[in-house]
Amino acid sequence: MRRALRSLPVTALAVPFWASVSACNADPVHTDAVNALPAEAPGAPAGPYHRAGQPCLTCHGGEGPASTEFAMAGTVFYGPGTTSSLLGVGNAQVLLEDDTHSQFTVTTNCVGNFYLKPSDWAGHPQFPVIVRAVAQIGQSTFDSPMQSHIGRQGSCAGCHAIPTAANLSQTPGVVHLAPQDDPTFMGDTTCQVKPALAGN
């Protein structure tokens, strides 16, 4: 009993200390990046259909706050979004090939989002990676290879940010299949989250 009492002050100090340490994110740059993201869009709660067009690995890159970790992830849109709103394309195939010539294909969900977990393509990607997006939409086949390689960024939107006046020289625009927007394209109207609400 005496021993327990003697150790009590140490315990009393240690518990709040570790609680405070674990509550802090040690990387302020990461914290700022997470905080800079917009809030969840109404109608598109957290899950595979949320935050289309945003840099997925900011939260899903292993530093949190999301618990699910991705190796690569992004959104495939129909057009560049210059003359109409951005709409994701479902069932598009994203074909990846890394520096070892290992290949992996992942398919977008109905808002255009795709992701692969580290275990999906174990040991890969070994950067640099080349990528193309392929889709059949109605009678049209789209095949859009990326013009340069991916150096090391796992989030498409890490480079392909939605253009704004502030970032125009630093983004090639969103990942898209068609060179121009098509106002008649509605996305997957049967999707449980309307593609237009998915967060862009």
Added chain:
Amino acid sequence: MSARSLLAFALTTVAVAGCAVPDENRVTVLQAPDYDQFKGVAVDGALQPAGVSRLLERRCATLDCHGQVSRPMRIYGQYGLRLVQDGSVRPGGVQPTTADEYQANYESVIGLQPEMMSLVATGVNAPEALMLLRKPLQLERHKGGAVFETGDDAYQCIATWLKGHVDFAACDRSLQ
């Protein structure tokens, strides 16, 4: 003088020396490799398919690597970061690399280690003395890993430029 006074004097001297203002009139004379060859123009004036800049643009300057404004070796180009001046709009991927982007790339490359660049350009030191090659060869830490190998086309393109006569065919092959 007591030991305490001596210590205080020493600390004050160090602090004052540490606050010395850099000489704004100092000039570092730089012996740099040829700018035209960097852009892809041969000595006889013939335009080549690729020079050093084009190699760096395609192999190093994606937006997630050296196509970032935060990089000391910052590379602009058609398929990456664009140099925007005077509020002009220059979206990526369409308009070819411009003259001011070539100039900015050149200044970035030769300005990384100006004194060492002079020693390499005048043949005192070997090309591998520069981080420009040490990093992609992984002779020192490079976040992008080993992206060149000694003797390969990318290496030849840069090393021959540093020696004064770029192997344009190697530059072109390095993009294949």
